[in-house]
Amino acid sequence: MTEPTRRTRGVQRGPRSVQVVEGVRAATLTELTRVGFAGLTIEGVAKAAQVNRTTIYRRWPSKAALLEAVVEPLLEHYDTDPNTGSLHGDLLALMTLIRDNAAQPEGRALITAATTGAPELRDLVRRANARTLAPFRRALDRAVGHGELSDRHDVQIIAYLLFQGVVMWEQSQGVPPTDEDFGRILRTVLPPGPEALRSTPSAPAAGGVGER
Numbered sequence: 582m583t584e585p586t587r588r589t590r591g592v593q594r595g596p597r598s599v600q601v602v603e604g605v606r607a608a609t610l611t612e613l614t615r616v617g618f619a620g621l622t623i624e625g626v627a628k629a630a631q632v633n634r635t636t637i638y639r640r641w642p643s644k645a646a647l648l649e650a651v652v653e654p655l656l657e658h659y660d661t662d663p664n665t666g667s668l669h670g671d672l673l674a675l676m677t678l679i680r681d682n683a684a685q686p687e688g689r690a691l692i693t694a695a696t697t698g699a700p701e702l703r704d705l706v707r708r709a710n711a712r713t714l715a716p717f718r719r720a721l722d723r724a725v726g727h728g729e730l731s732d733r734h735d736v737q738i739i740a741y742l743l744f745q746g747v748v749m750w751e752q753s754q755g756v757p758p759t760d761e762d763f764g765r766i767l768r769t770v771l772p773p774g775p776e777a778l779r780s781t782p783s784a785p786a787a788g789g790v791g792e793r
Contacts, residue, residue, distance in 0.1 A: 604630045609647045618694035645701045652691045655682045659712045668724040676763045679747045742770045
């Protein structure tokens with residue numbers, strides 16, 4: 582993780598430290614809702630959280646660090662893999678998690694801030710995307726190891742397409758994806774497993790994902 586995040590976690594040791602961290606997170610979210618990322622200031626957060634500016638600067642030296650502190654509890658969800666017993670179930674759980682996180686105030690704050698294109702948020706957005714993608718790749722890698730998915734497929738591309746299918750759905754459709762939409766995405770993107778591949782007559786390649 583980044584240095585600001587390590588500092589944030591590091592101060593969560595006593596009741597007062599936890600209270601400060603949670604107060605600053607809440608104040609940052611309130612200010613983001615009120616003025617947006619462009620209008621966010623450390624001074625404004627300090628005033629809303631009723632702490633000194635030095636308290637903010639010591640732990641969160643930038644607006645990006647404050648936003649990262651706000652969304653960290655959501656990002657932590659991607660550090661634990663679902664254990665549904667099947668690749669389809671794991672991927673569906675992860676897609677649902679993205680949708681549910683995006684609906685949270687913290688998720689909305691990150692999405693809205695990211696759409697501003699602020700250069701100072703590039704690293705945060707890149708890290709957030711990487712952490713969100715990681716469990717998809719792990720699930721697909723496990724499926725390859727278990728023989729549930731052929732090792733001839735490009736799991737990185739499959740993970741990326743599933744991730745983008747959820748992330749971009751609301752932007753293009755105007756509403757969050759439903760469970761039925763997730764099923765459609767999975768049926769379209771997820772290739773058949775090795776057993777299905779072996780039982781299907783060979784055909785000329787048509788430029789499929791991951792083919793070399």
